[in-house]
Amino acid sequence: MSTLLEVRDVVRSFGGVRAVDGASLDVEAGSITSLIGPNGAGKSTLFNIVSGFLRAEAGTVSFEGRRIDRLPPHRIARSGLVRTFQTARSLARMTVLDNVVLAAQRQPGERLLRNVVGAGATRRREREVHVRAHDLLELVRLDGHADELAATLSGGQRKLLDFARVLMTEPRLVLLDEPMAGVNPVLRGELLEHVVALRESHGVTVLLVEHDLEVVMGVSDRVVVMSNGAVIASGPPDGVRSDARVVDAYLGVEP
Amino acid sequence: MFLQLLANGLVTGAVYAIAAVGVSLVYGILRIVHFAYGDLMTFGAFVAVTFDTTLGLGMVVATAAAMVAAAALSVGLDFALWRPLRARRANFMSMFLASIGLALVLRQAIFLAWGPQPRSFDVDPFKVYTLGPVRLSGAQAIAIVVAIVAIVLVGLLLSSTTLGRTMRAVADDRALAAVAGIDTGRVVFATWVLSGLLAALAGVLAGLVQSTFDPNFGFTLLLPVFAAVVLGGIGNPYGALAGGFLLGIVTELSTWEGFGGGVDPVYKPVVAFAVLILVLLARPQGLLGRARLV
Amino acid sequence: MSVLTSGEFWAFVGVVAGIYTILTLGLQIEFGYAGLLNFGHVAFMAIGSYTMAILVVKSGWSMWLAAPTAVVASAAAGVVLGLATLRLRADYFAIVTIALSEIVRYVATNEDRLTGGSQGTINLAGAEEASDYNGQWQRFQEWFQGALHLGSKDVAMLVLVWAVALVLTALVALSIRTPWGRVLRAIREDEDAARSLGKNVFAYKLQALALGSALAGVAGLFYAWQFAFFSPADFAPLLTFFAWMVLILGGVGRAWAVPVGALVFGVIFAGTRFFEFAPFTWFDSAERAYLRLMVIGLVLIGLILFRPQGLLGKREELVLE
Numbered sequence: 001m002s003t004l005l006e007v008r009d010v011v012r013s014f015g016g017v018r019a020v021d022g023a024s025l026d027v028e029a030g031s032i033t034s035l036i037g038p039n040g041a042g043k044s045t046l047f048n049i050v051s052g053f054l055r056a057e058a059g060t061v062s063f064e065g066r067r068i069d070r071l072p073p074h075r076i077a078r079s080g081l082v083r084t085f086q087t088a089r090s091l092a093r094m095t096v097l098d099n100v101v102l103a104a105q106r107q108p109g110e111r112l113l114r115n116v117v118g119a120g121a122t123r124r125r126e127r128e129v130h131v132r133a134h135d136l137l138e139l140v141r142l143d144g145h146a147d148e149l150a151a152t153l154s155g156g157q158r159k160l161l162d163f164a165r166v167l168m169t170e171p172r173l174v175l176l177d178e179p180m181a182g183v184n185p186v187l188r189g190e191l192l193e194h195v196v197a198l199r200e201s202h203g204v205t206v207l208l209v210e211h212d213l214e215v216v217m218g219v220s221d222r223v224v225v226m227s228n229g230a231v232i233a234s235g236p237p238d239g240v241r242s243d244a245r246v247v248d249a250y251l252g253v254e255p
Numbered sequence: 256m257f258l259q260l261l262a263n264g265l266v267t268g269a270v271y272a273i274a275a276v277g278v279s280l281v282y283g284i285l286r287i288v289h290f291a292y293g294d295l296m297t298f299g300a301f302v303a304v305t306f307d308t309t310l311g312l313g314m315v316v317a318t319a320a321a322m323v324a325a326a327a328l329s330v331g332l333d334f335a336l337w338r339p340l341r342a343r344r345a346n347f348m349s350m351f352l353a354s355i356g357l358a359l360v361l362r363q364a365i366f367l368a369w370g371p372q373p374r375s376f377d378v379d380p381f382k383v384y385t386l387g388p389v390r391l392s393g394a395q396a397i398a399i400v401v402a403i404v405a406i407v408l409v410g411l412l413l414s415s416t417t418l419g420r421t422m423r424a425v426a427d428d429r430a431l432a433a434v435a436g437i438d439t440g441r442v443v444f445a446t447w448v449l450s451g452l453l454a455a456l457a458g459v460l461a462g463l464v465q466s467t468f469d470p471n472f473g474f475t476l477l478l479p480v481f482a483a484v485v486l487g488g489i490g491n492p493y494g495a496l497a498g499g500f501l502l503g504i505v506t507e508l509s510t511w512e513g514f515g516g517g518v519d520p521v522y523k524p525v526v527a528f529a530v531l532i533l534v535l536l537a538r539p540q541g542l543l544g545r546a547r548l549v
Numbered sequence: 550m551s552v553l554t555s556g557e558f559w560a561f562v563g564v565v566a567g568i569y570t571i572l573t574l575g576l577q578i579e580f581g582y583a584g585l586l587n588f589g590h591v592a593f594m595a596i597g598s599y600t601m602a603i604l605v606v607k608s609g610w611s612m613w614l615a616a617p618t619a620v621v622a623s624a625a626a627g628v629v630l631g632l633a634t635l636r637l638r639a640d641y642f643a644i645v646t647i648a649l650s651e652i653v654r655y656v657a658t659n660e661d662r663l664t665g666g667s668q669g670t671i672n673l674a675g676a677e678e679a680s681d682y683n684g685q686w687q688r689f690q691e692w693f694q695g696a697l698h699l700g701s702k703d704v705a706m707l708v709l710v711w712a713v714a715l716v717l718t719a720l721v722a723l724s725i726r727t728p729w730g731r732v733l734r735a736i737r738e739d740e741d742a743a744r745s746l747g748k749n750v751f752a753y754k755l756q757a758l759a760l761g762s763a764l765a766g767v768a769g770l771f772y773a774w775q776f777a778f779f780s781p782a783d784f785a786p787l788l789t790f791f792a793w794m795v796l797i798l799g800g801v802g803r804a805w806a807v808p809v810g811a812l813v814f815g816v817i818f819a820g821t822r823f824f825e826f827a828p829f830t831w832f833d834s835a836e837r838a839y840l841r842l843m844v845i846g847l848v849l850i851g852l853i854l855f856r857p858q859g860l861l862g863k864r865e866e867l868v869l870e
Contacts, residue, residue, distance in 0.1 A: 053741065077747040089742035091735050102735050103746045109728035110748075112756065122728065169746060288640060339854055347640065348586065352797065353853045355790050359846030363839040371835075478651060481644045489640060525655050528648035532633060535645065539637050 004029040004173055004205050005050070005081070010059030010069075012045055019045040021229030022059070027173065027222075032199055032206045034216040037226035038250055043209045044086070046226070047177055051083040052076040063173065078105065082166050083175035087182070088158035092151035096142055099150050099161055100133040103168035136164040140194065156187035163194050167202060174198060176208035180215055188215075195219060217241065225249065260507045262389045268503020269402030270461045274476065275483040275495035276409055277453035283426030283490030284446045286347065287337065290354035292454055293477030294361040297470055299325045299455025300462040301365055304374045314376060314397075314459075321455040329451030330444065332357070358474065365470045373467040376459075380466065394463040405456055406496060409449075413492060418445055426490050479506070479524060482531040487543050494543035501542075502527050558819075560703035566815030567710030568771045570808045572788075573795040574714075574721050575764030581802040582725055583757035584737030586643040588789055589630070589650030593623040593762035595784035597769025599657060602670045602779075605685070612685040620766040627762025631755040647786060657781040669780025670773075683777040690774075710771055714808060717764065722804035733757060794849050800862030809860055817848060 005027040012020040020042040027033045035043050048054040050061050052073035061069040063081050077083075091099050107129060108114040109122035137143040140160040145153065153161060159179060166174055179195060180188055196219060198204040210216050216223060217237040224234040227249035233240050240246055274296060281289045289295075299321040306317035340353060382393035391399070413419035418441075425432040425442050432439070461476055462468045483502045487494025509518040509526045518526055534542060572594055579585045600619035604610040610618075634645050657664045664670070687702075694705035724730050732753055735743045740750050773779060791814070799810020821841040852859065 051745070053744075072749075073741075073744040074747050074749050077745055082747075083745050085741070085745070089739045089745075091738035091742060093738060094731075094734060098731060102731055102743075105747060107728045110732050112724065112727065112729040115724075115727040115729060126728065165746065282640075288643070336850065336854075343854070345853065345857075349853050349857055351586075351643065352793060353850055355793070356846040356849035356853065359787075359790070359849070360843050363843035363846065366839040367836055367843075478648060482648060485641050485644055519659070521659050522655060525652050528652050531648060532645060535637055535641060536633060539641070541641070 002029050003027070004064060005207065006060075006062040007046070007050060008060045008062075010046065010049055010056045010061065012042075012049060012054060012056050018229050020049065020056070023226065023229060023231050024059075025224045025231050025234060027205060027207050029172075029205050030199065030203065031221040032195070032208070032219055033222045033224060034220040035207060035209045035224050035226065036211070036213065036216055040228075041226040041249075042229040043226055044177065047083065047175055047209060051081065051175055077169065080170075080172035081175070082169050082171040082173075084159075084162045084166060084177055084179065086177045088155070088162045090150035090153065090158045090161055093149060095147050096137065096150050096153065096161060097130075097133055097146040100136055100164050100168050101129050103165040104129040104132070105169055133164075133168065136167050139167075140164045141190075156183045156191070159183055159187075159191060160194070163191070167198075167204075171204055173205045173207065176206060176210075178209050178211065180210060180212050192219065257508070257511055258388050259390065260511050261504065262386075262391060263395075264504035264507030265500070266391075266395045266398050266402075266464055266503070267507060268500035269399055269406070270457055270464060270476070270499075271480055271483050271503050272496045272499030273402055273405055273409075273453050273460070274457035274480040275487070275499040276406075276492045277450035277457070278480055279484045279487070279490060279492045279495035280422065280426065280446050281450050282484065283492070284422060284442060285337070287350045287354060288347075288481075289450070290351065290477070291358035291361050292450075292480070293473035293475070294358050294365065295325055295329065295451065295454040295473070296458030296461065296476065297365055297468075297473030298328065298361065299458035300468055300473070301369050301374065301470070302455070303459045304376060304462065305369075308374070308377050311377075314378070317376075318456065318459050321459055322452045325455035325458075326448045326451035329447040329454075333443065333447050362470060362474065369470065371469060373469045374462075375467045376463055378463065394466065398460040398464050401456070402460060405453070409453070409492075410496075412449075418442075422446065423492070426492070475524075479527040482527050485541055486531055486534055488541035491541075491543050494541065498542065502530060505530055557701070557703050560701070560707045562815045562819040563707045563812075564703070564710050564771075564775055565819075566808075566811045567707070567714045568768050568775065569792065569795050569814065570714040570811040571710075571717060571771065572765055572768035573792045573799075573807045573811060574717055574804065575761035575768070576792050576796050577801075577804060577807050578721060578733075578764070579757050579761035581796065582730065582733045582737065583754055585754060585757060585761075586639050587630075587646045587758070587761065588643050588786070588793075589646035589648070589653075590761070590765055590792055591784045591786065591788040592650035592653040593626055593765035594769040594772065594788070595650075595653055595657060595781070596626050596762075597623045597766030598773040598779055598784075599664055599670075599769075600766075601770055602773055603663065606670070616770050619770060620763050623766025623769065624759045624763035627758040627760075627765075628755055630762070631758040635751060635754050635758075647789075650784075650786065650789065654781045654784055657784070664781070667780060667782070669783075670778050683774060686774040706775060710775075713767070713771070717767070718804050718808055721764075725804065729753075790849075791845075794845070794852075796859075797849070797852050797857070798859050800859035803861055806859060806861040813860065818845065821845075 003026045007023060007025045010020050010023050011018065023042065023046055037043055045054065049056045052068065052071055056069055060067055063079065068076050068079070068081070091102070107122070107125050108118065109126065114122050134143060134146065137146055140163055142157060142160055142164065150158070150161060176195065179191055183191060192215060195206060195208070198206050220237055222234060223237050223240040225232050225240055225246045232245045232249060233243045274292065278289055278292050281287050302324045303317040303321035306312050306320045307314055336353060336357065340350060378394050384391045384396050413423055421437055422442055422445060425437060425439065458473060461472070465472065479502055483498035484495045486502065487496070487498030506523045506526045510520045510523065572590070576587065576590055579587045597619045600622040601612070601615045604615035604618060605612050630646065630649060634642050637645060658667045690702055690705050690709065693709060694702055697708070699705045699708065725733070732743065732748050735748065736750050736753055743750055795807065795810040795814045798814055799806030818841070821844050
C-alpha cells in the first residue's frame with residue numbers, strides 16, 4: 001500500500017494561538033482514515049491547510065509524492081484531492097443537476113472561446129457529463145429533483161448532493177469535513193453507505209473528520225487522533241480506542 | 256512649509272475623522288454602507304448656514320441646530336426606509352443601492368431648498384492665528400479645537416459608557432450581542448442619532464475650512480471618508496479615526512516640494528484613493544481590520 | 550407639449566436607452582452573472598470614449614481602427630482593476646471601484662494636454678478637427694441612412710445603436726448558457742465551493758471584468774458618436790448609478806432584462822421632463838431638473854423596497870440570496 005497523502009510538521013497560528021502545532025499524518029491509498037479529536041484540536045484547520053484553503057506557516061503536505069502546500073485550492077482539487085465542507089455548500093440558485101454537472105473536470109467549454117471554436121468537443125463532453133451526472137444523482141437517489149433548485153433540498157439531501165458532486169470530479173482522495181453533522185439519523189445510514197462505497201465501488205481514498213465516534217470506529221481502517229494542534233495517536237480503531245493518551249484527551253468520553 | 260502642510264493636514268484629517276466615525280458606526284452596527292452620509296453632511300452645513308447668516312444667530316446656535324436637524328433626519332429615515340428594509344431582510348447590496356437612491360433624493364432636495372449657489376459661514380476671513388511657522392485661519396482654528404473636543408467626547412462615549420460599550424459589542428459581533436440579550440432597538444436608535452450629530456458637525460467644520468461650499472461638496476468629501484473607514488478596518492470606529500487623520504495628513508503632505516516636487520494640489524483626492532488602494536493591496540483587511548478566515 | 554410627439558426627441562431617448570443597454574450589459578456580466586460589485590463601471594466607458602477621441606484627433610488614426618482599440622483599452626483597464634482589487638472582500642471592492650473611477654475622472658479633468666481637460670474634447674484641437682471621429686462616423690451614418698432609406702439621421706443612429714445592442718444582448722445571453730457561464734454563476738453562488746471543484750475563481754472574475762469593461766467601452770464609443778463632444782463631467786458616478794438602476798429595473802441575472810430596463814428607464818427619465826401638471830408646474834425649469842433626479846432616486850428606493858427583482862427577474866431567486 002502506498003502513501004497517498006503525507007502531512008509533515010504542519011504549523012499554523014491565529015493571532016498568537018497555535019491552532020496546528022507540528023501535526024503529521026499519513027493516509028494510505030485505498031483506505032478510509034478518520035481524523036478525530038476534541039473541539040479546538042485543530043482538525044478543521046488541518047483540513048483547510050491540506051485542501052489549500054489556508055496556508056501553513058511551516059511543514060509540508062504531499063499528495064501522490066508531490067508537494068501541494070503552496071498550491072491554490074483549485075489546483076489541488078484538479079489534481080485529485082477534493083474536499084467537502086461542514087455545511088454543505090450547495091449552489092442554491094442553480095439546479096441540482098447543474099450542481100453536479102459543474103463538478104465535471106476537463107470540460108473544454110469552460111473556456112469561453114471553446115464554445116465558438118471547437119464547439120463540437122464541448123458539446124460532446126456536455127452530453128457525456130450530463131449522462132454521468134444523472135447516473136450519480138440516481139446513485140444518491142436525488143434524480144427526481146434534478147431540475148429543481150438546490151435551495152429546495154433538505155440539509156441531508158444537500159450532503160448527498162455534495163457526495164454526487166465530489167464523485168463527479170473523479171477524485172483520488174476525498175476529504176470529508178464532518179459528513180454526518182446536522183444529518184438526521186435516518187439519512188445517516190445512507191450517507192455512511194456512500195462513504196464506504198467511495199472506497200469499495202469507486203476506489204477512492206477517504207480522509208474524514210467526524211465527531212460521532214461510533215461511525216468512526218465502525219468504518220475506518222485507521223484512526224488519527226489530534227489534540228491541541230498535534231497528532232497524539234494513530235492506528236487501527238481498537239488500538240486507538242484503548243490508548244491512554246486518547247482517553248485522556250477526551251477526558252473520559254466513551255468511544 | 257512642511258509644518259504648515261502638516262497643520263492643514265490635521266485640520267482636514269479632523270473633518271475626515273469625525274465623518275469616518277459616523278460612517279463606521281453605521282456600517283459596524285447596522286451593516287449599511289451609508290452612501291447618503293456625504294449629503295447628510297451637506298444638509299448639516301446648509302442648515303447651519305441658514306441659522307448663521309440668514310437668521311443671524313451665530314455659529315454656535317447654528318451648529319447645534321444643524322446637529323439636531325441631522326440627527327432627527329437620520330432617525331426619521333430609519334423609520335421611513337431602513338426599518339422596512341430590515342423587515343424585508345434586505346441584503347448588503349440592496350442596502351447599498353437604497354442608500355445611493357437616498358443620496359440622490361437628499362442632494363436634489365438640498366438643491367431645491369437652498370439653490371445651487373455656494374454659501375459661506377459668517378466668519379471673519381482675515382483672522383489669523385500664528386503658531387511659530389504655522390498660520391491657521393480663524394476657521395481652521397475653530398475646526399481643530401471643536402474636532403478634538405468632539406473626538407474626545409465620542410471616544411469617551413464609546414469606551415466608558417454602557418451605551419458605548421454596547422454599541423461596540425454589537426459592531427464587533429452582532430449575533431453574539433443578540434444572544435447576550437442586548438437591546439438592539441436602543442442601539443440602533445443611538446447609532447442613528449450619533450451618526451447624524453457627527454455628520455452635521457463634520458459638514459459644518461468642512462464648510463468652515465473650505466470657506467465656500469455648494470450642495471455637492473458633501474459627496475465630494477464622502478469618498479475620502481470612505482477611504483478612511485476602509486483604511487482603518489471597516490466597522491472599527493477607532494480605526495476610522497486613525498484612518499481619517501492619516502488620510503488628511505498624507506493628502507496635504509503629498510503636495511510638499513520635498514517629496515520630489517510634490518503632487519499637484521489638484522490631485523489631492525487622488526492621493527487619498529491611491530493610499531487606500533496601496534494599503535489594501537498590502538493588507539486586504541485594512542490597517543486595523545481583522546483578517547478573514549475561511 | 551410638442552416635443553412629446555416629436556419623433557426626433559424620442560429617437561434621441563431611444564439612442565440613449567440603447568447606449569445604456571450596452572453599458573448595463575457589462576454590469577449584468579459583472580454582477581448579474583459573476584457577483585462582482587463594480588461601482589466604478591462608468592470609468593471604462595470614459596476610457597472607451599477618450600481613447601478613441603484621442604487616437605483619432607491627436608494621433609490621426611482612422612476611426613475604424615481607433616474604435617476597436619478603444620474597446621481593447623477598456624477591457625485591459627478592467628483587467629488592471631481586477632488584478633489590483635479582486636482579492637478584497639465585496640464591500641471594500643465596491644468602494645475601491647468607486648475610488649478608481651474617480652481617479653480616472655480626475656486624470657481626465659486635469660491632464661489638459663491629453664484629454665482637453667474639464668471643458669472636454671472640444672479642446673483637443675480646433676473645433677472642426679476635434680470632432681473628426683464624429684465626422685467619420687457621420688459619414689458612415691449618412692451612408693447607412695441612405696442604404697436603408699431611413700427618414701433621418703437620428704433614426705439611422707437609433708437603428709445602428711439598437712442593432713449593436715441587440716446583437717450584444719444575444720451574445721451575452723448565449724454566453725451564460727455555456728459551461729463557462731455555468732462556472733460564473735457558481736462563483737456568484739459560492740466561491741469556495743467553486744474552488745473546491747477545481748475552478749480558478751480569480752481567472753473567471755478577471756474575465757468577467759474584462760468583458761464587462763469592454764462592453765462599457767463600446768457604450769463609450771456610441772456616446773462619443775452621439776454627442777460629438779464630451780467632458781469628464783459626463784462620466785460622473787451618477788452614470789454608474791443609473792446603470793445599476795437599469796440593471797435592477799430590468800432584473801438581475803437575465804441578459805434580455807437589460808434592454809427592457811434601459812427602455813423603461815429612458816422613458817421615465819425623459820418622460821419626467823413632461824410632467825406639465827402640479828406640483829411640477831410650481832417649479833421653474835432649473836428646479837424641475839432637480840425634481841426629476843429626485844424622482845429617479847425615489848424610483849430606485851421604491852424598486853429596492855417593493856420589487857427588487859425588477860421587471861423580469863424572479864422573486865424566488867432573490868429570497869434565496
